[in-house]
Amino acid sequence: GENVEQHPSTLSVQEGDSAVIKCTYSDSASNYFPWYKQELGKRPQLIIDIRSNVGEKKDQRIAVTLNKTAKHFSLHITETQPEDSAVYFCAAKGSSGDKLTFGTGTRLAVRP
Amino acid sequence: NAGVMQNPRHLVRRRGQEARLRCSPMKGHSHVYWYRQLPEEGLKFMVYLQKENIIDESGMPKERFSAEFPKEGPSILRIQQVVRGDSAAYFCASSPRDLGQPQHFGDGTRLSIL
Numbered sequence: 346g347e348n349v350e351q352h353p354s355t356l357s358v359q360e361g362d363s364a365v366i367k368c369t370y371s372d373s374a375s376n377y378f379p380w381y382k383q384e385l386g387k388r389p390q391l392i393i394d395i396r397s398n399v400g401e402k403k404d405q406r407i408a409v410t411l412n413k414t415a416k417h418f419s420l421h422i423t424e425t426q427p428e429d430s431a432v433y434f435c436a437a438k439g440s441s442g443d444k445l446t447f448g449t450g451t452r453l454a455v456r457p
Numbered sequence: 458n459a460g461v462m463q464n465p466r467h468l469v470r471r472r473g474q475e476a477r478l479r480c481s482p483m484k485g486h487s488h489v490y491w492y493r494q495l496p497e498e499g500l501k502f503m504v505y506l507q508k509e510n511i512i513d514e515s516g517m518p519k520e521r522f523s524a525e526f527p528k529e530g531p532s533i534l535r536i537q538q539v540v541r542g543d544s545a546a547y548f549c550a551s552s553p554r555d556l557g558q559p560q561h562f563g564d565g566t567r568l569s570i571l
Contacts, residue, residue, distance in 0.1 A: 346515075351499075379559060388548065388562045389500065434499055442513045443552070444490060445560060447499040 347372040347439035351448025359456050364425050366433055366451045369417040374440035378418045380409060381434045383450075389434060393420070425455045459484065461551050461563035462531075469569045470539050478534040478566045482551030489532045490560060491517075491524060494546045506532060536568075544570045 348371040358364050370378075379394035395402045395409045395418065402409050406425075411418040422429055432452050436445040462481040470476050482489050487507055492500040502516040506526040517524065521539075526532040536543055546567050550560035 381562075388564045391559050391561065394559055442505065443488065444502040444505050444513055444516070445492075445500075446502065447492075449499045 347375060347437055347446040349435060349437050349446050349448045351435050351451060353451060354449065355452045355454070357454045357456060358425050360425060360427060362425055364420075364422045364429070364453055364455075366420045366435070366453075367417060368419070368435035368437075368448050369415075370437040370439075370446075371416070372437070372439035373413075373416060375416075375437045377438040378409070378411060379436050379445070380407075380420050381436065381447075382431045383434065384431045392433075422453075425453075427455050427457050429453060430455045461486075461549055461561055463549050463563035463566050465566060466564060467567050467569070469571060471571050472540055473538050476536040476539050476543070476568055478536075478547050478549075478568070479531040480534070480549030480551075480563060481531040482549075483561055485553060486551035486561075487554045488552045489526050490550045490552075491532075491534050492548045492550065494548060494565075496545075500548060503534070539568075539570050541570050544568055 351368045376397040381389035382392045383389045393407050393409050395411050406423045408421040432450045434450050435448040489506045491503040494500045504517045504524045505513040521537045523535045546565045548565045550562045552558045552560045
Protein backbone atom coordinates (compact mmCIF):
# COMPACT_ATOMS: atom_id res chain seq x y z
CA GLY A 346 0.00 0.00 0.00
CA GLU A 347 0.86 3.68 -0.01
CA ASN A 348 3.47 5.02 2.42
CA VAL A 349 3.95 8.74 3.08
CA GLU A 350 6.93 10.20 4.91
CA GLN A 351 7.00 13.78 6.15
CA HIS A 352 9.87 16.03 7.29
CA PRO A 353 10.68 17.79 9.49
CA SER A 354 8.63 16.71 12.49
CA THR A 355 9.05 20.12 14.11
CA LEU A 356 9.85 23.49 12.57
CA SER A 357 10.36 26.84 14.25
CA VAL A 358 10.59 30.02 12.20
CA GLN A 359 10.63 33.73 12.88
CA GLU A 360 7.51 35.64 11.95
CA GLY A 361 7.82 36.84 8.36
CA ASP A 362 10.16 34.04 7.31
CA SER A 363 9.20 31.17 5.01
CA ALA A 364 8.46 27.61 6.06
CA VAL A 365 8.87 24.52 3.90
CA ILE A 366 7.55 21.05 4.70
CA LYS A 367 8.41 18.06 2.52
CA CYS A 368 6.72 14.74 1.90
CA THR A 369 7.57 11.67 -0.14
CA TYR A 370 5.21 8.94 -1.26
CA SER A 371 5.72 5.39 -2.46
CA ASP A 372 2.85 4.63 -4.86
CA SER A 373 3.72 6.03 -8.28
CA ALA A 374 0.03 5.81 -9.24
CA SER A 375 -0.99 8.31 -6.53
CA ASN A 376 -2.85 11.19 -8.13
CA TYR A 377 -4.08 13.53 -5.40
CA PHE A 378 -2.11 15.27 -2.64
CA PRO A 379 -3.90 17.44 -0.05
CA TRP A 380 -2.41 19.36 2.86
CA TYR A 381 -4.26 19.78 6.14
CA LYS A 382 -3.70 22.18 9.03
CA GLN A 383 -4.71 21.02 12.49
CA GLU A 384 -4.79 23.31 15.50
CA LEU A 385 -4.76 21.81 18.98
CA GLY A 386 -8.00 19.97 19.70
CA LYS A 387 -9.53 20.93 16.37
CA ARG A 388 -10.40 19.22 13.11
CA PRO A 389 -7.91 18.84 10.24
CA GLN A 390 -8.65 21.65 7.84
CA LEU A 391 -7.87 21.39 4.12
CA ILE A 392 -5.63 24.30 3.16
CA ILE A 393 -4.48 23.38 -0.34
CA ASP A 394 -4.34 20.36 -2.63
CA ILE A 395 -2.73 19.39 -5.90
CA ARG A 396 -3.42 16.77 -8.54
CA SER A 397 -0.84 14.74 -10.41
CA ASN A 398 -1.35 16.60 -13.70
CA VAL A 399 -0.15 19.87 -12.13
CA GLY A 400 3.35 20.76 -10.95
CA GLU A 401 2.58 23.74 -8.74
CA LYS A 402 -0.40 25.47 -7.17
CA LYS A 403 -0.55 28.70 -5.22
CA ASP A 404 -3.13 30.31 -2.94
CA GLN A 405 -2.01 33.62 -1.46
CA ARG A 406 0.82 32.81 1.00
CA ILE A 407 0.58 29.07 0.51
CA ALA A 408 1.98 27.04 -2.38
CA VAL A 409 2.43 23.35 -3.08
CA THR A 410 4.86 21.80 -5.55
CA LEU A 411 4.80 18.25 -6.89
CA ASN A 412 7.64 16.28 -8.45
CA LYS A 413 6.13 13.08 -9.82
CA THR A 414 9.45 11.67 -11.00
CA ALA A 415 10.97 11.92 -7.54
CA LYS A 416 7.64 11.17 -5.85
CA HIS A 417 7.77 14.11 -3.51
CA PHE A 418 5.67 17.18 -2.82
CA SER A 419 6.23 20.21 -0.64
CA LEU A 420 4.24 22.88 1.17
CA HIS A 421 5.61 26.42 1.15
CA ILE A 422 4.28 29.11 3.47
CA THR A 423 5.65 32.61 2.91
CA GLU A 424 5.50 35.62 5.25
CA THR A 425 4.58 33.38 8.16
CA GLN A 426 2.36 34.74 10.92
CA PRO A 427 1.80 33.50 14.50
CA GLU A 428 -1.62 32.16 13.48
CA ASP A 429 0.13 29.78 11.07
CA SER A 430 1.36 27.87 14.15
CA ALA A 431 -0.25 24.42 14.01
CA VAL A 432 0.43 20.84 12.97
CA TYR A 433 0.49 20.33 9.20
CA PHE A 434 -0.22 16.97 7.58
CA CYS A 435 0.43 15.93 4.02
CA ALA A 436 -1.55 13.09 2.48
CA ALA A 437 -1.68 11.08 -0.71
CA LYS A 438 -4.42 9.18 -2.44
CA GLY A 439 -2.98 6.03 -3.96
CA SER A 440 -4.16 3.64 -6.60
CA SER A 441 -6.06 1.44 -4.14
CA GLY A 442 -9.25 3.42 -3.85
CA ASP A 443 -10.29 6.71 -2.35
CA LYS A 444 -8.65 6.62 1.08
CA LEU A 445 -5.96 9.08 2.14
CA THR A 446 -2.61 8.02 3.59
CA PHE A 447 -1.27 10.71 5.91
CA GLY A 448 2.22 11.74 6.84
CA THR A 449 3.18 11.89 10.51
CA GLY A 450 2.77 15.66 10.74
CA THR A 451 4.98 18.73 11.18
CA ARG A 452 4.54 20.95 14.20
CA LEU A 453 5.15 24.50 12.99
CA ALA A 454 5.86 27.25 15.52
CA VAL A 455 6.04 30.85 14.31
CA ARG A 456 7.90 33.06 16.77
CA PRO A 457 6.58 36.64 17.01
CA ASN B 458 -24.04 25.19 4.95
CA ALA B 459 -23.46 22.70 7.76
CA GLY B 460 -20.19 20.84 7.70
CA VAL B 461 -19.51 17.28 8.73
CA MET B 462 -21.24 16.71 12.06
CA GLN B 463 -19.91 14.24 14.58
CA ASN B 464 -21.31 13.34 17.96
CA PRO B 465 -20.61 13.03 20.70
CA ARG B 466 -17.56 15.30 20.89
CA HIS B 467 -16.31 13.47 23.95
CA LEU B 468 -17.15 9.94 25.05
CA VAL B 469 -16.00 8.16 28.17
CA ARG B 470 -16.39 4.43 28.50
CA ARG B 471 -15.19 1.77 30.92
CA ARG B 472 -13.28 -1.23 29.67
CA GLY B 473 -15.65 -3.82 28.22
CA GLN B 474 -18.42 -1.35 27.30
CA GLU B 475 -19.51 -0.42 23.81
CA ALA B 476 -18.81 2.89 22.08
CA ARG B 477 -20.96 4.29 19.28
CA LEU B 478 -19.69 7.23 17.28
CA ARG B 479 -21.92 9.05 14.80
CA CYS B 480 -21.15 11.03 11.67
CA SER B 481 -23.47 12.99 9.40
CA PRO B 482 -21.72 13.97 6.16
CA MET B 483 -21.94 17.38 4.54
CA LYS B 484 -25.07 17.99 2.51
CA GLY B 485 -24.70 16.44 -0.92
CA HIS B 486 -21.83 14.17 0.13
CA SER B 487 -22.32 10.44 -0.27
CA HIS B 488 -18.85 9.15 0.70
CA VAL B 489 -17.85 8.79 4.34
CA TYR B 490 -14.41 7.94 5.73
CA TRP B 491 -13.37 7.18 9.30
CA TYR B 492 -9.85 7.88 10.57
CA ARG B 493 -8.25 7.35 13.98
CA GLN B 494 -5.70 9.69 15.52
CA LEU B 495 -3.62 8.71 18.52
CA PRO B 496 -2.11 11.55 20.62
CA GLU B 497 0.81 13.25 18.86
CA GLU B 498 0.34 11.07 15.76
CA GLY B 499 -1.10 11.33 12.27
CA LEU B 500 -4.43 10.11 11.04
CA LYS B 501 -4.82 6.44 10.15
CA PHE B 502 -7.47 5.32 7.70
CA MET B 503 -10.01 2.86 9.07
CA VAL B 504 -12.97 2.46 6.72
CA TYR B 505 -14.63 4.01 3.66
CA LEU B 506 -18.37 3.73 3.12
CA GLN B 507 -21.07 4.80 0.73
CA LYS B 508 -24.77 4.53 1.49
CA GLU B 509 -25.50 0.91 2.51
CA ASN B 510 -22.06 -0.24 1.28
CA ILE B 511 -18.66 -0.75 2.85
CA ILE B 512 -16.18 0.04 0.09
CA ASP B 513 -12.85 -0.39 1.90
CA GLU B 514 -12.38 -1.58 5.48
CA SER B 515 -8.70 -2.46 5.16
CA GLY B 516 -7.70 -0.18 8.04
CA MET B 517 -10.23 -1.42 10.55
CA PRO B 518 -9.33 -4.08 13.14
CA LYS B 519 -11.04 -7.37 12.32
CA GLU B 520 -12.46 -7.81 15.80
CA ARG B 521 -14.65 -5.53 17.91
CA PHE B 522 -14.89 -2.77 15.27
CA SER B 523 -17.72 -2.32 12.79
CA ALA B 524 -19.10 0.50 10.67
CA GLU B 525 -22.27 1.20 8.77
CA PHE B 526 -23.81 3.96 6.68
CA PRO B 527 -27.52 3.19 6.37
CA LYS B 528 -29.87 4.52 3.73
CA GLU B 529 -31.31 6.92 6.29
CA GLY B 530 -29.39 8.48 9.15
CA PRO B 531 -25.75 8.98 10.07
CA SER B 532 -22.80 6.70 9.64
CA ILE B 533 -21.99 4.77 12.82
CA LEU B 534 -18.60 3.49 13.98
CA ARG B 535 -19.13 0.88 16.67
CA ILE B 536 -16.47 -0.44 19.03
CA GLN B 537 -17.46 -3.37 21.19
CA GLN B 538 -15.75 -4.40 24.42
CA VAL B 539 -13.51 -1.36 24.45
CA VAL B 540 -9.95 -1.56 25.78
CA ARG B 541 -7.56 1.18 26.93
CA GLY B 542 -5.80 1.12 23.56
CA ASP B 543 -8.98 2.31 21.86
CA SER B 544 -8.54 5.74 23.46
CA ALA B 545 -8.04 8.14 20.56
CA ALA B 546 -9.69 10.84 18.51
CA TYR B 547 -11.92 9.41 15.80
CA PHE B 548 -12.48 11.67 12.82
CA CYS B 549 -15.04 11.33 10.10
CA ALA B 550 -14.62 12.93 6.67
CA SER B 551 -16.97 13.17 3.72
CA SER B 552 -16.66 13.92 0.03
CA PRO B 553 -19.06 14.28 -2.90
CA ARG B 554 -20.08 11.45 -5.20
CA ASP B 555 -17.34 12.13 -7.76
CA LEU B 556 -14.11 10.35 -7.02
CA GLY B 557 -11.07 12.47 -6.32
CA GLN B 558 -12.91 15.26 -4.55
CA PRO B 559 -11.49 16.77 -1.35
CA GLN B 560 -12.37 15.20 1.96
CA HIS B 561 -13.69 17.53 4.66
CA PHE B 562 -13.40 16.56 8.28
CA GLY B 563 -15.70 16.80 11.26
CA ASP B 564 -14.63 17.94 14.72
CA GLY B 565 -13.99 14.39 15.84
CA THR B 566 -15.02 12.29 18.82
CA ARG B 567 -12.48 11.99 21.60
CA LEU B 568 -12.90 8.56 23.14
CA SER B 569 -11.46 7.93 26.58
CA ILE B 570 -11.43 4.48 28.14
CA LEU B 571 -11.24 4.27 31.91
